[in-house]
Amino acid sequence: MEEVDFNKIAAKWQKKWEEKKIFKVKVDSKKKKYYCLEMYPYPSGQGLHMGHVRNYAMGDSYARYKRMRGFNVLYPMGYDAFGMPAENAAIKNKINPRKWTEDNMALMKSQQKLLGLSYDWDRELASCNPEYYKWNQWIFLKLLERGLAYKKKSPVNWCEDCGTVLANEQVEDGACWRCKNPVSEKELEQWFFKITNYADELLKGLDDVKDWAERVKTMQRNWIGKSEGTEIFFPIEKSKEAIPAFTTRPDTVFSVTFIALAPEHPLVEKVTKGTKYEKEAKKFVEKVKRESVIDRINEEKEKEGFFTGKYAINPASGERIQIWIANFAVMDYGTGAVMCDAHDKRDFRFAKKYDIPLKVVIKPANVKKFRVEDLKEAHTDDGIMINSDQFNGMHNRKALPKISAWLVKNNKGKKVVNFKLRDWLISRQRYWGTPIPVINCKKCGIVGIPEKDLPVKLPPPEKVKFTGEGNPLESSEEFVNVKCPKCKSAATRETDTMDTFVDSSWYFFRYCSPKEDKKPFDDEVEYWMPVDQYIGGIEHAILHLLYARFFTKALRDIGLTTVDEPFSNLLNQGMVLKDGMVMSKSKGNIVDPREIIDKYGADTARLFILFVALPEKEFEWSDKGAEGSYRLLKRVYYLATEKPKYKKTVDNKDKHILSKTHQTIKQVTESYEELKPSVAIGKIIELVNHIYKYREASVNKKVYEEAVKNLTLLIAPFAPHLAEEVWEKLGNKKMVSLESWPEYDQSRIDKEAEFADELVHNVLSDVEKIIELAGIKEPKKITLIIAADWKYTLLKTLVTAMKDTRDTKAVIGTCMDERKVKAYAKYAVKIIQALLKDNSKIPKILLEEKKELESYKAAIETIEKEYGTKAEIISEKETENAKAKQALPGKPAIVVE
RNA sequence: GAGGGGAUAACGAAGUGGUCAAACGUGAUGGGUUUAGGACCCAUUGGCUUAGUGCCUUCCGGGGUUCGAAUCCUCGUCCCCUCACCA
DSSP, rough: OOOHOOOOOOOOHHHHHHHHHHOOOOOOOOOOEEEEEOOOOOOOSOOOOOHHHHHHHHHHHHHHHHHTTOOEEEEEOOOOOOOOHHHHHHHHOOHHHHHHHHHHHHHHHHHHTTTOOOOOOGOOOTSHHHHHHHEEEEEEEHHHHHTTTTEEEEEEEEETTTTTTEEEEEEEEETTTTOOOOOEEEEEEEEEEEGGGGGHHHHTTTTTBBBBBBHHHHHHHHOOOOOEEEEEEBBTTTTOOOEEESOGGGGGGGOEEEEEEETTTTHHHHHHHHTTTTTHOOOOOOOOHHHHOOOOOOOOOOOOOOEEEEEEOOTTTOEEEEEEEEOOTTTTSTSSEEOOOOSSSHHHHHHHHOOOOOOOOOOOTTTTTGGGGOOSSOOOOOOOOOOOOGGTTTTTTHHHHHHHHHHHHHEEEEEEEEEOOOOEEOOESSSSSSSEEEEEEEETTEOOOOOGGGGOOOOGGGGSSSSSHHHHHHHHEEEEHEEOOOTSSSSEOOOOOOOOOHHHHTTHHTTTSTTOOSSSSSSSSHHHHBBEEEEEEGTTTTHHHHHHHHHHHHHHHHHHHHOOOOSEEEEEEEEETTTTEEEEETOOOOOHHHHHHHOOOOHHHHHHHHSSSSSSEEEEEEHHHHHHHHHHHHHHHHHSSSSOOOSOOHHHHHHHHHHHHHHHHHHHHHHHHHOOOOHHHHHHHHHHHHHHHHHHEEEEEEHHHHHHHHHHHTTTSHHHHHHHHHHTTTTOSOOGGGSSOOOOOGGOOOOOHHHHHHHHHHHHHHHHHHHHHOOSOOOOOOEEEEOOOOOOHHHHHHHHHTTTTTOOOOOOOOOSHHHHHHHHHHHHHHHHHHHHTOTTTTOOOOEOSSOOOOOOOHHHHHHHHOOOOOEEEEEEHHHHHHHHTTTTTTTTOOOOO
């Protein structure tokens, strides 16, 4: 086999594709659209890693496939170009962050081009360009108008030494990642998006996106964390105030013997003020607050509490209950106050630890005497209500809504729906992001920048100071000191920038009309959106996908689109491992895609990475495996370029290879549709193996060419460069990328017929033996009862069993679904005709009655039409009778009369 | 604690009721080709066997449903992931 220079081939075709701009698309209402999208990458400076290659190999092959199927395919690429690493490079190495980012993008793009990805590069975007982030600002202002963007005080991770806010990821073991000093929480004014307004819709929408992996949907559901419950008011003793506490288990209200307040709870101070507990309480709160950041990672944190000395009243039982401050209560969830009882594990242990009285209200149904003193652990099972006045004797799950209603009726509580989802904190005290387009005016307050003044551009990096302390934007007086757009008096510009998740929450809309300069995007989105196939890492299962869904709904409400859900199908690709670990620099186990491309070419890299595992699964990288894919490509090249010996005639071998070819088209197409490229490639390899064997002897030219032609088309989405080259060598003028996907011809797929022949042959020889044994000269009548879903091997067994009987009736089983019923009926007819040595006789076919009756109806029609025979459905009982007659318990048999 | 996903031959990995001793690839063994190596080609790769063929034991373990189970149900074991003081 001659050496093929795959890199040369790749370069040749990449150039041709680019020159002819064959992947450029525009709206075409006559064609069906298909929007295939990969999560746009962050240009990190390392260039592409294997994860990227996997992502793009997946997306590109799918985009190419859909294109060949006649879709108008939108397949764009861009860059998530804002973010911390650029700024850190500026701080550490005094590098211009814009240049740093642009260089990285250029590097990344050059590598993407080497892979031969079929993007419409005219739609490329980068979030750090003013033409893009202008619309971040525009959208922000729209959200501000609608009250969906707002400012409020919020605790942030604060490093006193560096004088800056830290992202959660920058807090390592409770200390600043840079200076290693402890991080504290600080209340700062922050910008938020009101994603909670959409909590319910975001939750419901998950039911509409059917083709998302269940685990992703579950993760989002958990994150949104809807729970319906009751907020119960616990009046504070000798006070007019009450403590509201959220619960999903109001049935335990009579059991509540103490309340736990979060340390941050505003009532903590009120309750303890002026008492002897005040000092101690403060100490405790301080301690917990400090720990909250540090111990976040700690798994089994000791539950700690502090008694405030105050009491509240249980609104159900009227009993006095203690008010505690406890570290397990979080201000963030519910009301920040937990009603605690004997039916919760954590509460129970806490009460035991601090010797707080407990009371049970639910007992097991079969226990008479149930006392709290006897319990070692909380009783968390369902049971019968006790100690609960009028609710005694009820099952607790039945009592639950009744108690809730009773509390509401008596103004002791209200029904509430609680979400875990918090509003989205979008402000960052950073330079390299979209400036939040508002001005803080002493007179007018927060004033949005007028639309005509957008974009608010970042000052050039030379004009700001990257010291690593504070927000660099604050160092630019030019940027900060402005006039209020309303009252024209001196004001200051907001220096916070936006979270980069804002950029990525709508970029897929922008791709639809990337040049639009009056709006974020125009009506073309109505043609292209939603994204039909979105591909990216599982790490974005919650945040990015949730934010993007939120943005879509918000943009819809602004009136920019009618789309509700942005991504119809979602594929979360698995990770690429090496030596059982994630590839990373620190572990030193990186396989650079460039090496693979240099050595074997882009097609091999793409093919292997798709072949080695299903896209969702993680897989172990192996160089040897890549060689296998390389071999396959060489074999395909060989098949197409080295002619076999030709002959004029067509024999069974030719028929068989045609059958195999069409079968492969069918299987590969199905596997593509199911997003199983590894299976598709497996089938292609099988075809290649078959063609190899087939061409050992001389072959029919037409048949051979058809096989190779289809093979080339099938492999084109995976190995596009090779396919183009081979396609050209086969004498085609049009590029294979522009060709249509092959259609399979069902009539050519005669595997079933082959099977039938074999079946008939085998049964004949066996039945002949039986007839001989039974001493029958000429069988006169044969009935076939197609009873269940039997396969040939069983049939054989029956035939064998028949050797011991003198009876003369035949019973053959078949199958459940229509296709199989038909197939088996066909064999049955053939067998009987052959046995009777009379092709004119049409046997009667009986089908056993089963639950799946419907699926038989079509089969019966076909049988009747094709064989001119009567097909009947008989009851299972009759089959039983048939079985009984054969004296073969539990197993019917073939009987010849 | 809650939720999700897994376990298939030496390895990776297909296969979700019958054409299943289980695709495909690696690896291994034998043979061919080659000056040698490499590359390439062919065969074998659970066991026992035949001229095709056939039989037996297999898809983490136990039990079940079925004429029939790698596939469905059930109980268990082990592994992975996500969220988690959520009231």
